[in-house]
Amino acid sequence: MHDFAILWDWAGFAVRxxxxxxxxxxIGSSFYFxxxxxxxxxxxxxxxxxxxxxxxxxxxxxxxxxxFLVAPxxxxxxxxxxxxxxxxxxxxxxxxxxxxxxxxxxxxxxxxSRADLAVWQAIALSxxxxxxxxxxxxxxxxxxxxxxxxxxxVLLFALLVAMSWGYNQVFTGRAALLHLGAFTAxxxxxxxxxxxxxxxRIVVADLKAGRKPDPKYGKIAKLRSTHNNxxxxxxxxxxxxxxxPLAFATEYSWIIAALVFLMGVTIRHYFNTMHATxxxxxxxxxxxxxxxxxxxxxxxxxxxGSFEEAEAxxxxxxxxxxxxxxxFHEAERIVVGRxxxxxxxxxxxxxxxxxxxxxxxxxPQDIAQNARAIYLQAGVSHAMPPANIxxxxxxxxxxxxxxxxxxxxx
Numbered sequence: 345m346h347d348f349a350i351l352w353d354w355a356g357f358a359v360r361x362x363x364x365x366x367x368x369x370x371i372g373s374s375f376y377f378x379x380x381x382x383x384x385x386x387x388x389x390x391x392x393x394x395x396x397x398x399x400x401x402x403x404x405x406x407x408x409x410x411x412f413l414v415a416p417x418x419x420x421x422x423x424x425x426x427x428x429x430x431x432x433x434x435x436x437x438x439x440x441x442x443x444x445x446x447x448x449x450x451x452x453x454x455x456x457s458r459a460d461l462a463v464w465q466a467i468a469l470s471x472x473x474x475x476x477x478x479x480x481x482x483x484x485x486x487x488x489x490x491x492x493x494x495x496x497x498v499l500l501f502a503l504l505v506a507m508s509w510g511y512n513q514v515f516t517g518r519a520a521l522l523h524l525g526a527f528t529a530x531x532x533x534x535x536x537x538x539x540x541x542x543x544x545r546i547v548v549a550d551l552k553a554g555r556k557p558d559p560k561y562g563k564i565a566k567l568r569s570t571h572n573n574x575x576x577x578x579x580x581x582x583x584x585x586x587x588x589p590l591a592f593a594t595e596y597s598w599i600i601a602a603l604v605f606l607m608g609v610t611i612r613h614y615f616n617t618m619h620a621t622x623x624x625x626x627x628x629x630x631x632x633x634x635x636x637x638x639x640x641x642x643x644x645x646x647x648x649g650s651f652e653e654a655e656a657x658x659x660x661x662x663x664x665x666x667x668x669x670x671x672f673h674e675a676e677r678i679v680v681g682r683x684x685x686x687x688x689x690x691x692x693x694x695x696x697x698x699x700x701x702x703x704x705x706x707x708p709q710d711i712a713q714n715a716r717a718i719y720l721q722a723g724v725s726h727a728m729p730p731a732n733i734x735x736x737x738x739x740x741x742x743x744x745x746x747x748x749x750x751x752x753x754x
Contacts, residue, residue: 369429383398383619384397473511539564672711675711679711687703718748
């Protein structure tokens with residue numbers, strides 16, 4: 345079925361939409377509860393076991409909220425749990441990873457110049473690596489370091505930097521940053537699923553049985569929740585990074601990712617302190633700006649090798665299929681004449697300094713590798729070139745479609 349590529353792209357669109365919606369819900373509830381927790385105030389009429397309270401106004405109504413450090417004396421009749429936002433975000437993200445990077449491994453995941461992997465090897469590395477972070481991090485949290493939160497955060501940062509470097513050695517630039525985001529998000533969701541929720545269930549079970557809950561369960565859950573709070577902003581950046589070659593298409597992309605984690609810490613520290621004291625430490629913004637300027641400077645490092653090096657690179661099996669398909673030479677003529685002035689290692693179109701989204705279309709290898717994207721963007725749709733600025737004709741678009749379908753059927 346030649347239109348499978350279109351249906352598959354729409355499937356990816358639908359799952360991405362779901363992922364974004366659920367992520368907004370998870371991030372929103374996470375930020376809200378951290379701000380609420382830090383904004384609690386003591387009051388003379390607090391019931392036994394209550395840590396603090398807060399009055400809020402929203403939507404024309406007033407809300408009176410109290411927090412119990414362990415649990416109230418009696419189990420309330422209605423209890424709202426916050427868990428599905430986290431689970432749905434991770435599950436939809438995992439599905440999107442499979443749709444884009446596993447099914448499209450030869451295009452988006454594997455970079456033969458870094459590691460000449462078979463598709464199954466790349467997928468195995470992708471799936472297996474996501475569990476490593478949780479296993480190491482969980483062991484650290486359950487050690488004596490659980491009582492030394494600052495040192496624990498430093499070690500977590502070192503783990504993330506190591507994984508950032510490792511991913512950059514085996515995957516494409518965009519896949520490396522995306523996987524680092526998925527790696528971190530897996531830690532965050534595992535915190536919810538394996539630590540925070542089970543601990544809360546133990547407390548609820550004790551209340552129902554008439555036992556006094558152990559306060560250690562709340563303390564453990566609070567530590568993991570705090571880690572999630574500081575990891576949220578870097579994960580959002582990493583998930584968006586595939587749209588920006590300045591972030592992923594340089595040899596220092598793994599360092600850029602490390603700096604993004606530090607920026608996440610400085611930004612969250614400002615807002616967390618402001619919620620707690622009413623005044624945030626302004627020095628954090630200066631540090632954030634400095635980190636951002638270093639990040640921007642690193643992004644100017646060379647993104648790709650020379651045209652000659654790229655042309656000399658042996659074609660993968662996927663590329664050979666489309667390079668040998670009927671109509672390839674016509675498609676190559678069209679792409680080089682209508683697209684490569686922007687999608688080049690050194691674009692010649694005024695105002696464009698880097699190939700949009702990191703897509704380079706100069707050599708036969710480049711064009712064959714991006715056959716599916718060319719088909720969708722310039723064949724069946726008129727997304728490219730923007731506003732048809734290079735005046736690609738309808739006949740040329742039909743030629744691109746014929747070539748792609750010939751490659752699909754080869």
